[in-house]
Structures are given as C-alpha cells and as structure tokens.
Amino acid sequence: MKATINIALVGNPNSGKSSLFNVLTGLNQKVGNFPGVTVDKKTGNTSISPEYSATIIDLPGTYSLYPRREDEWVAYRVLMQQDKQVAAPDMVVLVADASNLKRNLLFASQIIDLKIPVVIGLSMMDLAKTKGIKIDVPELERELGVPVIPINPRKNKGIPQLKKAIEQTAQHLYKTPVRDFINNEGLALEAVSHMKELIPGMSDYKAIHYLINHESFLLDDQVQEKIEAIEVKNQFNHTKTQAEEILQRYQRIGNIMKQAVTEPSPLEKSLLTEKLDDILLHRRWGYVILLAVLFLLFQSVFWLAGYPMDWIDQGFAALTGWMSGWMPATWWSDLIINGLLAGIGGIVIFIPQIMILFGLITLLEDTGYMARISFLTDKLMRKVGLNGKSVMPMISGFACAVPAIMSARNIENKKERLLTILVTPLMSCSARLPVYTILIALVIPGKLYFGFLSLQGLVMMALYLLGLVMALVVSWVAKWFINIKEKSFFILELPTYRAPRWKNALVTMVSKAKIFVFEAGRVILVISLILWALSSYGPGEKMAAVEQEYSTLMEQSQSDSLKVAELEQQKSSALLANSYAGILGHAIEPAIRPLGFDWKIGIALITSFAAREAFVGTMATLYSVEGGDDADQATLAEKLNAAKRTDGTKVYTLATGLSLMVFYVFAMQCMSTLAIVKRETKSWKWPLIQLAYMTALAYFMSLLVFQLFK
Template sequence: MAKTIHIALVGNPNSGKSSLFNVLTGLNQKVGNFPGVTVDKKVGSCQLADGLNATIIDLPGTYSLYPRREDEWVAYRVLMQQDKEVVEPEMVVLIADASNLKRNLLFASQIIDLKIPVVVGLTMMDIARHKGIQIDVAELERELGVPVIPINPRKNKGIQPLKKAIEQTALELYKAPVRDFINNEALAPAAIGSVKELFPELSDYKAIHYLINHESFALHGHLQEKIESIEQVNNFNHTKTQAEEILQRYQRIGSILKQSVSEPSPLKKTLFTEKLDNIFLHRRWGYIILLAVLFLLFQSVFWLAEYPMNIIDWGFGEISSWLGNVLPSGWFADLLINGIWAGLGGILVFIPQIMILFGLVTILEDTGYMARISFLTDKLMRKVGLNGKSVMPMISGFACAVPAIMSARNIENKKERLLTILVTPLMSCSARLPVYTILIGLVIPKTMFAGFLGLQGLVMMGLYLLGPIMSMFVSYIARFFINIKEKSFFILELPVYRAPRWKNVLITMVNKAKIFVFDAGKVIMVISLILWALSTYGPKEKMRSVAARYEQQIKQHPEQEAELNRLKNTELLQNSYAGLLGRSIEPVIQPLGYDWKIGIALITSFAAREVFVGTMATLYSVEGGDDADENTLMEKMNAAVRPDGTKVYSLATGISLMIFYAFAMQCMSTLAIVKRETRTWKWALIQLVYMTGLAYIMSLIAYQLLK
C-alpha cells in the first residue's frame, strides 16, 4: 500500500513557488479558502516514487516567520502547527530565489530552526547567472545542513532530483540539523527553558515564537496564563529579541554567502529588466503605456469573450426550444426551462469572460508587468483610501464585477481590500451595455460634432467614466466609516520580466471558472428560481381570469393566436407577484420618471442587468433577439405614452434610467461573490443599500433637472 506524506510548500513571493506547485500537481489540485480567512488554500497531490505519494499544500508567500498580513499569518499558523483544519506537514519544501539569496536564506534559516525536515529548491539560477552570480551548491548544502536542489519549474528542470531528495528525506536519510542555525537559546535562556518545561517537544526557536505570539495560538487558558507569567518574570522583550535574532541570522548568512557564492562587481552593466523599467516606469511614458495596456485588456475581454458567450447563449436557446417542444406544457416544464435551465445559462454564460479575464491577468502577472501597474497607480489610489493593487480589480470590473472582485484577493490590507470590493461594482460592466445601447438609441439624437464626434458615442463614454469617478468619491467617504486599524504598507517587489507560462495560465483559468460555478453558482440558482416563481405565479383568481379571457379570444380569432399569446403573457406577468410588486413600487419610482413596466424591469433585471431588454420585449409584446426584433422593440418603446399622453421614454427618463443602471447593484452574481469573499452577508447588504440609494438620488436629480 502506498504511503502518503504531507508537505508544506513555502517561499518568498515571486520565488517560483506556484510554478513548482503546478508542475508537481498539474490539474490534481483543489482551491478553497483557509478557515476564517479569504486567502486561497491550494492543495494538490503527486507521486514522488513507487509506493510514495505526497499531498502538497501551497502556502501563501512570506518573507519571514514574523507575520504582518493575513496571508502571512496563514502560512505562519500552519508551520507552527496551530491550524487545526490543516494536516500538520511532515516536511517543508522551501523555494529560494538564487538571484536574491541573502533575503531568501533568512526565511530558510528560520524554518530550519523549527526542526521540521526541509528540502531547499533553488530557483532563478538562470537569472543569477545573468547577474554574474556563481553558487557552489554543494558548499551551500553543507553550510545549511539540508538538501539544496537547483530547479527550474518553468522549463521542468531539476524536478526529478527534487523528488528524489524529498523521498530520501521522507525515508529519514536526511534529517533536520541537530545544531541550530544560530544560538537561539542565548537570546532568552531562562524564558526559553521555562516554556520548554511546559512543552518539552519544542525547539529553542519555536519556544521563542510561543513567547512572542502565544495569544494567537490555540492554547488552553491556563497555558496562556503560564506563558504570560514567564514573560513577566523574565522581562522578556519581544522587539529586542526579534531584532537580535534577525541581526544574528544575517551575520551567519553573510559568512555562508562568502563561502559559497561569488558575486560580480556592482559596476556590472544594467540588466535587461532594469532597461525595460526605465521605459515602463517612466514618469510620462509609463502612464501612456499603462493606459494602452489596460485599453487592450479591456477590449480583448469583450472581443474574445463575445464568440464563446454567443455560442453558449445560442446552445441554451436551442436546448430550451427543444425542451419546449418535447416536454408537455405545464408548471414542471416551465420550471425546468424558464427556472432551472435559464438560471444555469445565466451562470455558464459568464464563464468565457471569467476565464479570459483571469487568463489575461495571469499573463500580466507572469510577465512581471502587473507589479508595475500597481506601482504606477499607488499614489492616486492612496489618496482615496485604496492602494496600487486596487486598480486591476476596478479595471476588470468593466468586463464583469464577479471575477474582478475575486481578483481583489491579492490586496493584503483588509481595509483597502474591502473598499476595493465595495466600489468595484460601480464600474459599468458588459451586462449594462445592452441597456445603454437601447436607451441611447431611444433618447439621444444622432448629432455629430466636428464631423466625426457623435453625441451618442460621447454619452456612452460618459456613462463608462461615471464608474471610476464615483468609485473614487465613495471610497474616499467610506474609508472614514470602516473601522479596521490595520496599517497599510505598499511594499512591492518588482519581479524580472519573463515569458508567460501557458500551462500556468490554463490551470488558473480552469480553477477560477470552477470557483465561480460551484460557489457563486449555488446562490445564483436559488435566486433565479425565486425570480421565476415571482414572475410565473400570482393571485389565482386574477391569473385564471386573464388566461380564460385570452383563450376565449384565441378561439374567436385563431389567425391572431401568436399576437394574442404574447399579449396574454404580458398581462399574466403584469398580474404576477413580480408585476404586482412593480405596481406597488410605482409611487416610489415615479419621481424618477418611471412607470410600472420599468418597475418590473428593475425587479427582473436583478438576475442580470441585461434582462432589462428581454423584460421590455415581453412587456411590449414583441420578440427580442435579432436586429429587426430590436428595432420593433425600440419603435414600441418610442411610441409608449403615459395616461396623460406624454412620452414614457423622454430625454429626462432615458438619462435617469441610464444613470440608475450605471450605479445600482442589480446583479445577484455580484452579491453572491461579495458574500463569498467577505464571508458574511453584512457587506453584500451594505453594498446593495448604498448603491441603490446612490442610484436613486443621482437618477432623481437627473430627471428633475431635465424634465
């Protein structure tokens, strides 16, 4: 029977850790959240040798065993064996960047002193060679006392020797060094001795961490009190001990590097990466290049996703028609086709955008440009309570808020991450485009300026600019109300420029699609079924009366059956619970220039904003879909009048409605993903309330000024 060992994969950010994880596990990995936090937990499996398998947990990147951010605390608790939801690792594979060995060896030395068996994978050897750095791997291995294996996961080099070293460590041919990397006991001998009396299994270095961070450990109350007492009796100083430890470690690392590493003169010519940064981070050209990159990203998501989305939409439509012809008419067929199947289509149609967006973002990350985007935009973002890492989720929100909010996970500061999540849905996503298009066509004249600037195009651009402007304003205000006192440090390592890893891009695209379908999809399906029920059922007497009246008319005028059926569906919707709700909110929305039909559209388009057009098509008794049908819909909407004879879709109403859709939270998918990412309905409901209130007030102002 094969033996399975549990391995923690650790390393500094940008050291090549995730690349190795993907090479070792391929698609045999699962992505979830660590308990209580929103940091990704990636667990995968692989075969190391005959009879030996490994379960590998990819821990968030961290620089040392002194955590500051949420993701660093995740890695810390697992390594300190304080995370009860994660199986204790029997071994650590530590990835170290050979081109920046001094910084990476600090973390390595701390892991070694925990007395957990360690294998070091040395990455970036090619970059080290380009820098003129020569490493004596055998000497480095002797100095550290653990196996050191040069690897290149991007090119699949060194993987077999690494697996062999892991196997030999699992068979205890390699063991944790007996001697500490530094003399940890001398840092606080009395306090360390007292802690080890309580926990005899601890190493000296681990005992220091019990003294420093025991409040964050899952220990019984009496043990917490005893450790606190040991600190007081021995005057244990956290800051002084930590500073002395780091100083001693760097002194020892310096002597090791003198023995095993040869570095070139600092006058060595500038690397290719530094030459590129002189262009990409230029105070003027850098921003122009950034705008060009973001424009191409934004356009590519629309252009590339359009075809697969149309295919999915067409496929669901064809199957819906087939089911309608095969199944006997009745409530079950209606539930299956218009409830379950339509809800499933509403989930799956988002997948191309999610996969393409995350694929493109992964390419930007892999090439090293994503870090430059954050660097360039940090100054502006910080003024309104965000930071440079907020810009990509916000830009991604122009395509779809769902993957954009998911991508906010790389923001370490809790307050800035929450602010980013709260304002990202203000970006005009692609689902708003059909609404803007039909309303602009209805109320904005085709006026041209200077022979090439169209008024309709300028209005469309203005609607898209409203999102970023309002998001800055909302973030600036909201930062005073979110009581999270975590300090914000924008410390960012600029990685070298590299070619993207296409396998890594594919794995990321698949995993992000799975997260959306299986997590957010559950909530979307439930709400879809609720909306179907509200739109299908109403007071029995009213619904029967409408159906009976139209059946009688169809018998009398069979040649008008199609038209009468459309009119019947319109009146049934009008008398359904959703329709009654539309009429009930008419007094509230009337000051915005809306009638009850628009009220129904506001309710039904909560499933997805673009449902507005379909709802209007039903209400005005026309079929939607192709261009001719859309023209018919526009003609009907253009001809719609109020009881007093005035046009429903005047300029004031059209502008008001466009502004409402620009600001309102009318997307259950977004609410579902906000709940998932914040792990509470609190922020999703706050978002719903503030965005609805903002949309109402701005629409009210627009209508009252223009009517």
C-alpha cells in the same frame, strides 16, 4: 500501498513557488479558502516515487516567520502547527530564489530552526547566471545542513532530483540539523528554558515564537496565563529579541554567502529588466503605456469572450427550443425550461469572461508587468483610501464585477481590500452594455461633431467615466467610516520580466471558473428559481381572469393566425403584469414615479436583479415583442418609443432615458456580485451595505437627473 507525505510548499513572493506547485500537481489540485479567511488554499497531489505519494499545500508567499498580513498569518499558523483544520506538515519544501539568495536564506534558516524536515529547491538559477552570480550548491548544502536542489519549474528541470530528495528525507536519510542555525536559546535563555518545561519537545526557536505570538495560538486559558507569567518573570522583550535574532541570522548568512556564492560588482552593466523599467516606469510615458495596456486588456475581454458567450447563448436557446417542443406544457416543464435551465445559462454564460480575464491577468503577472501597474497607480489610489493593488480589480470590473472582486485577494490590507470590493461594482460591467445601447439609441440623437465624434458614443463614454469617478468618491467617503486600524504598507517587489507560461494561465483559468460555478453559481441558481416563481405565479383570481379573457379572444380569432400570435404575446404580458412580480412592480411604482419610471420599468428593475441585461428581454416581453436580440432591437426601440402613459404622454423621454441610464450605472442589480461579495467577506453584512448604498445612490442620482432634464 503508497505512504502519503504532507508537504508544505513555502517561499518568498515571486520565488517560483506557484510554478513548482503547478508542475508537481498539474490539474490535480483543489482551490478553496483557508478556514475563516479569504486567502486561497491550494492543495494538490503528486507521486514522489513508487513508495511515496504527497499531498502538497501551497502556502501564501512570505518573507519571514514574523507575519504582518492575513496571508502571512495563514502560512505562519500552518508551519507552527496551529491550524487544526490543516494537517501538520511532515516536511517543508522551500523555494529559494538564487538571484536574491541572501534575502531568501533568512526565511529558510528560520524554518530549519523549527526542526521540521526541509528540502530547498533553488530556483531562478538561469537568472542568477545572467546576473553573474555563481553558487557552489554542495557547499551551500553543507552550510545549511539540508538538501539543496537546483530547479527550473518553467522548463521542468530538476524535478526528478527534487522528488528524490523528498523521498530520501521521508526515509530519514537526510536528518534535521542537530545544531541551530544561530544560538536561539541564547536570545532569551531563562524564558526559553521555562517554555520548554511547560511544553516539552519543542525546539528553542519554536519556544521563542510561542513567547512572541502565543495570544494568536490555539492554547487553553491556563497555558496562556503560564506563558504570560514566564514573559513577565523573565522580562521578555518581543521587539528586542526579534531584532537580535534577525541581526544574528544575517551575520551567519553573510558568512555562508562568502563561502558558497560569488557575486559580480554592483557597478556592472544593468540588465534588460532595468532598461525596460526606465521606459515602463517613466514619469510620463509610463502612464501612456499603462493606459494602452489597460485599453487592450479591456477590449480583449470583449473581443475574445464575445464569441464563446454567443455560442453558449445560442446553444441554450436551441436547447430551450428543443425542450419546449419535446416536453409537455406543464408547470414542471416551465420550471425546468424557464427556471432551472435559464438559471444554469445565466451562470455558464459568465464563464468565458471569467476565464479570459483571469488568463490575461495571469499572463500580465507572469511577465512581471502587473507589479508595475500597481506601482504606477498607488499615489492616486492612496488619496481615496485604496492602494496601487486596487487598480486591477477596478479595471477588471469593466468586464465583470464577479472575477474583479475575486482578484482583490492580493490586497494585503484588510481595509483597502474591503474598500476595493465595495466600490468595484460601480464600474460599468458588460452586462450594462445592452441597457445603455438600447436607451442611448432611443433618446440620444445620432449627431456627429467635427464629422467623426458621435454624440451617442460620447454619452456612452460619459456613463463609464461616471461610474469610475463615483467609485473614487465613494471610497474617499467610506474610508472615514470603516474602522479597521491596520497600517497600510505598499511594499512591492518588482519581479524580473519573463516570458509568460501558457500552461500556468490555463490552470488558473480552469480553477477560477470552477470556483465561480460551484460557489457563486449555487446562489445564482436559487435566486433564478425564486424569480421564475415570482414571474410565473400570481393571485389565482387575477391569473384566471386573464386566462379566461384571452381564451375567449383567441377563440374569436382562430381563423387569423397572426392575430392569435399577437394575442399570445399580449397574454404573456398580461400574465406577467398580474404575477407576483407584476404586483410588486405596481407596488413600487409610487416610489419610482419621481424618477420618471412606470410600473413596467419597475418590473424590469426587479427582473434585472438576476442579470442587468435582463432589462431588454423583460421590456421585450412586456411590450409584446419577440426576443430582444440585435435583430429585434429596432422593433423594440419602436415599441418603447411609442409607449404612452395613461395621460397620453410619452414614457421614454430624454429625461426618463437619462434617468434610467444613470440608475443602471449606480444600482447593484446583480445577484452574482452580491453572492461573491458574501463569499469573499464571509458575512452578509457587507453585501447588504453595498446593496443599500448603491440603491440609495442610484435613486438620488436618477432623481436629480430626471428633475434637471424633465
């Protein structure tokens, strides 16, 4: 039986760490969250040799062992063996960027001094060669005292040699260096000595970290008090010790670089990356190119996702039709078909958008352009309490808020990340599109200006811009109320431009789809079943009276099949009106009447909570129109256009139509979004706040529009 090694995979951001993880584990990996935090926890398994297998945990990228951000704290606690829910690593595989070796060796030297067995994978060797950098790998290995293996995960080079070094390290053929990289004990001689007496067996460098960060460690109160006493007695200065340590490390790294690395003159000709940045980060053209890229990204999600979403929709429609004909007409068959199956369909239909969006974003990240987008937009975003990294989740929200909110994880600052999550649902997602389409066709005339500018198209664009502008306004207001005192640093390394890796994009697409289906999907399914029950059942007397009334009418019209079909549709509408959902619609009618809405629109607002696009299907049912797809939209529009109130006035006037569109721009009518916000924030507090502010905003803006136009 193979022995299993627990390996922590670490490295600086953009060093090639994730590429190595994907090569080693392939699709044999799991993605979850670290306990208590919304930072991706990626683990996978791989075979090292006939004798050894490995469980690899891909820790978030970090530049040193002095953490500032949430993701850096995650990596730090695992390396310091202070995360009780993550197995202590038997070994560390550190990925170092050969083209930026000096900076990467700082982190490497710190981990070596923790006295955990280390194997260094030297990535980006081809880029280093392009830059004219030559590395004497055997000399570098001698100076560091640990195995150094050149690798290229993108081309699967050096992986067998890396696995061999891991095996030899596990067999203790490579031993942990006896001497420290620098004289750690000398940084605080007495304090380190007392720390090692208190907790025997730790290295000098680990003792220093206990002195600096023990408040964040899993230690009992008595030990905490003793460490505090050691600090006070020896006048231990955190900042001075850290600064002295970094200075000494860079001095030693400088000597190693002289011995093992040959670098060209900095005055040599700039690389392709620098030439591209002159164009893509230009003060004017950079923004034009950015808008073009975002337009293509936005359109591609619609173009590419449209086909599989249609296939899924048609597939579920066919399955529903087949099951309706095959199963007996009972309450449990209705539950399975219109509750369970409809709920599953509502989950699965989102998968193409999620996979395509994350696939395209991964390709942008792979090429190195994503970092440039954040750089270009940081100035505007910062004025409203966000930062440059907020722009991609917000743009992604035009397709679907669920993957957009998931993508906000790369924002390190907690306040800016929370603000991004809170305002992203204000972007008009694709689920709002069917609502906008039918309402615009209903109340906006099809005029053309200058022969090509459509009034209906301008209104559609205005709705999208309204959501974007309001998101920036809400963020600016909310930043004064969210009391998270965390400094915001927008430190961003601009990676080298590279060709995208399609396999890496595929792995990301699959993993993100799995997260959505198994995490948010469970909540969506439960609420779908609740909505089915509310729409299918009502007070016994009322439902029985409707059944009796329509049974009598159908008996009288048995000879007229068209009349019977029409009565069936009217019966469905009457049953819905008298169901608990219908009663709720009548109950909220006094509250929504000032917005120009009637009780039927009230029911649509309730059923739309499952999915906004349910508005069209709900109105189709209520007005006894079959379906609600493109083929029937004209008929539905005619029915809506002919709808009258009890006083004989039209329901869908210009004022009501605009009011309803504005309501859908701002309202949080998406249970999947609330579910994913709860998952990302680890609390119901923020989704409830989001639901409250968006509902209030939708109500008052809709009220304002109706009063202005009525």
